[in-house]
Amino acid sequence: MPTDVLTLADRLWRGDVSTTTMHPVDHIGGFVEITDGVGFTPSFANVSAFSTGDGLVLVDTGSLPLASVVHADIRRWSSAPLHTAVYSHGHIDHVFGVPVWEQEAREQGWKAPEVIAHHALPARFDRYIFTAGYNTIINRRQFGFKDLTWPTSYRYPDRTYHEVLELSVGEIDFTLRHEKGETDDHTVTWQASSRVLCCGDLFIWASPNAGNPQKVQRYPREWALALRRMLTLEAEFLLPGHGLPVVGADRVRQALTETADLLDSLVDQTLAVMNSGGRLDDAIHSVRPPAELEERPYLRPVYDEPEFIVHTVWRQYGGWWDGNPATLKPARERALAAELAALAGGAGVLAERALELLARATGAADDVAAEQDLRLAGHLAESAWLASPADGAVQRARQHVFAARAERATSTMARGVFNWASGESVQKVDGDGGSPHGH
Secondary structure (H helix, E strand, O other): OOOOHHHHHHHHHHOOOOOOOOOOOOOOOOOEEEEOOEEEEOOOOOEEEEEEOOEEEEEOOEOOOOHHHHHHHHHOOOOOOEEEEEOOOOOOOOEOOHHHHHHHHHHHOOOOOEEEEEOOHHHHHHHHHHOHHHHHHHHHHHHOOOOOOOOOOOOOOOEEEOOEEEEEEOOEEEEEEEEOOOOOOEEEEEEOOOOEEEEEOOOOOOOOOOOOOOOOOOOHHHHHHHHHHHHOOOOOEEEEOOOOOEEOHHHHHHHHHHHHHHHHHHHHHHHHHHHOOOOHHHHHOOOOOOHHHHOOOOOOOOOOOHHHHHHHHHHHHHOOOOOOHHHHOOOOHHHHHHHHHHHHOOHHHHHHHHHHHHHHHHHOOOHHHHHHHHHHHHHHHHHHHHHOOOOHHHHHHHHHHHHHHHHHOOOHHHHHHHHHHHHHHHHHHHOOOOOOOOO
16 A cells, blocks of 8 residues: 555654654655655655656665666656766665666666765765775665675766755756755755745754764754754745655644754753763763753664764764773783783673673663663673684673674664674674674
8 A cells, every 4th residue: 555655754753653663764765745746755765856847856866776766766756867867975775867868868868967065975876986995884874784785886967066056947946055064065946936945854753863873974063054954945845855745834843943952952952061071971971961851753863863962063063082081092902801811810701791681771760771781781791702703601691692792772873883783793603703703
């Protein structure tokens, strides 16, 4: 049965459906005409379509596995050729649909579509090519896609711009504006006559993806400023890069304002710790998002989470060092773990204590205390494993601890890393042991 996209969007906004079960970074499926001449298909990365007298304009084109599905969804709405595709940014879930449309254009004898993006985007594609191995590893870890191989061939844009591009296609006018936030190459697309705003991943029905632990620098303050600039447009329809449409000027205003407020609060608090001489550790354990904002149905930490944004702010304004003199020029992790294990009486002692903390956390009535015990258990289990990676009991302890951490995690980011660690421990138990490898 087709998804009723707008009804589902309303239920999510009201909190009748949770983003923990209807995750914004997932293929929801379906298609809806948002307003006259504007279509929207919610996919792993969404695609927005505008009908013009000269053909379609798409904002984003979808991911490689779902490009044909998205194409078919749009084709049930319009048979017009694709005239222009705009990349909201260069993440691979947004930019792999163009070849499907180009193949159709060749078969039909149509003019090939033009692809437009910000001028920083080609450098992203270049970087993806020379870090393909690393990106394969971290995305397998983050999403659990064991067979994922990072692509090394991209459809580069035909045309780029710097700050603002005024675009007219078939007598329909668009304003493209560069913003920084999740990436340095974001494009916000505004279609004034329909009051439709395509914001890319600057709003995704989740706590902003501004702290991803395994990815390059994000820009939380610039992100907040971008959201506040979008407010001045007074949009009636907000079409995000992930999740469902936000319909109605009041809701759009609230979504943009409160996302900006969340980011500004985290930046301000982290800078206050930095300016007072604190360490990153102080910031991680003291900075908290405003509770009323974190509880919003569209700001829940289901993909990224505010704690990780603290790291991003620190890295952007303070560099990579965390303020601990021991970590400026650290010992090898395995050497330190071996010393700690020897002092404790062996790696097995560390592993046993990790399991004790895990058991205490499991039975704790206080969520804060339970979380602290789980964090300590993680440190001890990892130290035990680094000190004695071939010890089966140590391996099992690590497996159990990180499986529990994954089960408790709210965000895709944390769950992916903890599941990877737990699974890695299983491989050591079932396999031939050996030394932990350096990721």
